[in-house]
Amino acid sequence: MRVLGVESSCDETSAAVISSRGDDATLDSLVILSQDVHAIFGGVVPEIASRAHLAAVAPVVRRALADARCALGEVDAIGVTNGPGLVGALLVGVSFAKALAASLGVPVIGVNHLEGHLFATALEDGAAVPPFTALLASGGHTMLLDVPAWGEYRLLGATRDDAAGEAFDKTAKLLGLPYPGGRHIEALAKEGDPSRFRFPRPMLHGGQRAGDADYYDVSFSGLKTAVLHAVRDAERRGALDEERPHLARAFQDALVETLAAKTVRAAVEKGRTRVVLGGGVACNAALVSAVRERVRAQIGGDAAVFAPSPRLATDNAAMIARAALFHLARGERSDLSLNAFSSMPLA
Ligand code: KG4
Numbered sequence: 598m599r600v601l602g603v604e605s606s607c608d609e610t611s612a613a614v615i616s617s618r619g620d621d622a623t624l625d626s627l628v629i630l631s632q633d634v635h636a637i638f639g640g641v642v643p644e645i646a647s648r649a650h651l652a653a654v655a656p657v658v659r660r661a662l663a664d665a666r667c668a669l670g671e672v673d674a675i676g677v678t679n680g681p682g683l684v685g686a687l688l689v690g691v692s693f694a695k696a697l698a699a700s701l702g703v704p705v706i707g708v709n710h711l712e713g714h715l716f717a718t719a720l721e722d723g724a725a726v727p728p729f730t731a732l733l734a735s736g737g738h739t740m741l742l743d744v745p746a747w748g749e750y751r752l753l754g755a756t757r758d759d760a761a762g763e764a765f766d767k768t769a770k771l772l773g774l775p776y777p778g779g780r781h782i783e784a785l786a787k788e789g790d791p792s793r794f795r796f797p798r799p800m801l802h803g804g805q806r807a808g809d810a811d812y813y814d815v816s817f818s819g820l821k822t823a824v825l826h827a828v829r830d831a832e833r834r835g836a837l838d839e840e841r842p843h844l845a846r847a848f849q850d851a852l853v854e855t856l857a858a859k860t861v862r863a864a865v866e867k868g869r870t871r872v873v874l875g876g877g878v879a880c881n882a883a884l885v886s887a888v889r890e891r892v893r894a895q896i897g898g899d900a901a902v903f904a905p906s907p908r909l910a911t912d913n914a915a916m917i918a919r920a921a922l923f924h925l926a927r928g929e930r931s932d933l934s935l936n937a938f939s940s941m942p943l944a
């Protein structure tokens with residue numbers, strides 16, 4: 598069975614083809630077209646994103662099919678992200694997928710973008726399957742989930758304000774780095790002295806107990822404000838250029854320690870030996886190694902941490918096709934009334 602995936606929830610137009618044999622799925626092709634235009638504005642402009650998806654979606658799908666050597670007539674089903682995301686952007690992918698499915702006479706299935714992120718690692722590693730603890734950290738979401746089985750998602754905690762990627766992007770802006778800023782902060786932080794600054798670890802303190810409202814939740818707006826004050830102080834001293842790597846390092850250390858501590862806390866509490874990371878922030882090597890170290894120390898040698906390769910961590914259609922395959926195997930289908938939603942709960 599061959600599934601075509603389509604993703605257009607934010608600023609990436611993406612299409613992918615996967616093949617399945619039983620429980621096994623292999624990635625035949627993946628095309629991701631990133632809309633660089635938003636860098637000029639320092640953030641995604643929804644109207645521009647929708648128009649760019651409209652121009653790109655047909656050629657991107659055509660290219661994914663060609664790369665997979667898959668003729669249109671060989672597509673057995675289409676999976677498409679229908680939320681959460683920018684509604685105008687989502688509608689481009691949803692309308693395209695519905696029209697193509699109708700013309701080919703194959704089923705279409707709407708996929709929750711967040712569920713897609715949970716499936717990303719499974720495409721690369723057959724062991725990245727439930728039960729596991731999941732940390733989804735992207736530009737729009739930061740969620741900690743307990744996943745006893747595919748299709749069963751229990752929300753343990755989330756951010757109370759900024760998403761982790763958003764915190765990276767806003768901090769990058771404060772430091773005068775390009776958008777999106779996550780990878781620029783990571784690169785700069787490598788040259789930073791970890792002892793030069795220390796920022797508070799938000800919502801992470803001794804004495805927290807299971808059941809406390811802040812046990813699994815995170816918050817990054819206070820951290821961002823702490824960076825802002827340190828940046829202003831460095832500017833006053835005329836020392837921002839030399840302090841920039843140290844500030845990036847201190848910010849990343851605070852955010853990473855908070856996310857890693859809460860993720861492993863959840864795994865220990867729920868008795869999970871697998872941890873799956875997803876979303877653009879999972880590209881951050883410091884985060885992945887911090888989670889690995891904590892898992893090793895607190896759970897032990899038989900525990901495993903799975904992080905997707907950067908191409909599958911950020912927004913892509915391969916993960917959407919993989920999640921679609923799971924729902925199709927359960928006999929689920931959408932129909933032509935399939936709509937797009939800006940918010941769409943996963944749990
Ligand atoms: O999952 P994604 O591609 O899109 C959303 O659904 O939001 O995530 C994009 C986010 C951006 O905020 C970006 O700065 C962040 O992921 N990101 C990173 C890194 N690479 C991308 N954050 C930290 N370190 C990185 N290496």
Ligand code: ZN
Pocket residue numbers: 710714735876877911912
């Ligand atoms: Zn995403």
